[in-house]
Amino acid sequence: QKEVEQDPGPLSVPEGAIVSLNCTYSNSAFQYFMWYRQYSRKGPELLMYTYSSGNKEDGRFTAQVDKSSKYISLFIRDSQPSDSATYLCAMTHGSGNTGKLIFGQGTTLQVKP
Amino acid sequence: KAGVTQTPRYLIKTRGQQVTLSCSPISGHRSVSWYQQTPGQGLQFLFEYFSETQRNKGNFPGRFSGRQFSNSRSEMNVSTLELGDSALYLCASSPEGTSGRRGETQYFGPGTRLLVL
Numbered sequence: 561q562k563e564v565e566q567d568p569g570p571l572s573v574p575e576g577a578i579v580s581l582n583c584t585y586s587n588s589a590f591q592y593f594m595w596y597r598q599y600s601r602k603g604p605e606l607l608m609y610t611y612s613s614g615n616k617e618d619g620r621f622t623a624q625v626d627k628s629s630k631y632i633s634l635f636i637r638d639s640q641p642s643d644s645a646t647y648l649c650a651m652t653h654g655s656g657n658t659g660k661l662i663f664g665q666g667t668t669l670q671v672k673p
Numbered sequence: 674k675a676g677v678t679q680t681p682r683y684l685i686k687t688r689g690q691q692v693t694l695s696c697s698p699i700s701g702h703r704s705v706s707w708y709q710q711t712p713g714q715g716l717q718f719l720f721e722y723f724s725e726t727q728r729n730k731g732n733f734p735g736r737f738s739g740r741q742f743s744n745s746r747s748e749m750n751v752s753t754l755e756l757g758d759s760a761l762y763l764c765a766s767s768p769e770g771t772s773g774r775r776g777e778t779q780y781f782g783p784g785t786r787l788l789v790l
Contacts, residue, residue: 594778603677603763603781604716648716658728659706659721659767661779666715 563587566649566664575673579636583649583664586630590651590662593625595634598646598666607647608634639671674700677766677782685788691752694785698745698766705747706779707739710761719762722747751787759789 566583573579581595592611596604608623610616610632616623622635632651636643646668650661678697686692698705706729707719718731722741739749745766751758765779 596781601786603783606778606780609778650716658723659704659779660718660729660731661706661708661716661765662718663716 561586562665563662564649564651564664567667568665570668570670572670572672573639575639575641575671577639577671579639579643579669579671581634581636581647581649581667581669583632583651584630585632585651585662587653587662588627588630589653592652593623593632594650594661595621595623596648596650596663597643598648600645604648639669641671641673644670677764677780679762679764679782679785681785682783683786683788685790686754687790688754688756690754691750692754692787693748693750694762694764694787696747696749696764696766696782698747698764699768699780702766702768702780703745704767705741705745706765706767707747707749708763708765709733710763710784711759716763719749754789756789759787761786 564585595608597607598604610623610625613625613627620637624633646666648666649664652661680695704723706721708716710716720739721729725741736752741747761784763784765781767779
């Protein structure tokens with residue numbers, strides 16, 4: 561079993577829809593949680609960074625972390641065709657395990673005009 | 674600030690050859706991590722360097738090695754290439770140690786796409 565599980569999709573939604581992307585994890589030591597967006601043939605771009613449990617909002621994006629359930633989510637409001645990309649969740653223990661992010665497989669999102 | 678840069682962007686090699694990839698981190702970032710991305714395995718951590726020292730290493734064979742220079746630029750080397758080494762190799766830099774910022778946030782370069790024939 562992988563440490564981080566993410567449904568690869570693809571997920572197809574109409575423009576303007578609310579998108580929900582999720583990851584589950586097994587290691588309770590994870591404390592730092594990130595979401596990256598990766599366009600085809602590009603490197604991942606950091607979207608959201610959250611420490612421990614709670615919500616964080618940035619524009620149309622909201623990240624949620626529920627450590628008790630070992631579950632994290634990314635919500636995209638008013639989705640746009642330009643949001644079509646692969647979304648990767650990533651997490652790490654923090655200190656003592658430097659530089660190593662554990663990634664989910666990524667969810668491919670297509671937003672149709 | 675300029676982002677993370679990686680050279681070359683594309684590379685074709687044959688089995689048995691070796692390859693060196695280069696990464697220049699964001700100015701002021703001292704931590705550099707390397708990842709391999711394949712369709713089957715996703716993004717997997719190779720190793721991390723900070724102040725010219727390898728601090729962490731993933732589960733890859735010894736054919737994969739790296740180093741970091743005093744200006745924080747980093748290189749990774751793969752010797753005796755195998756077909757399975759075909760992948761996108763990503764470098765990420767982190768602001769750890771600068772102005773109290775944490776090292777968990779990593780910023781990725783565009784990657785080097787390696788094809789082994």
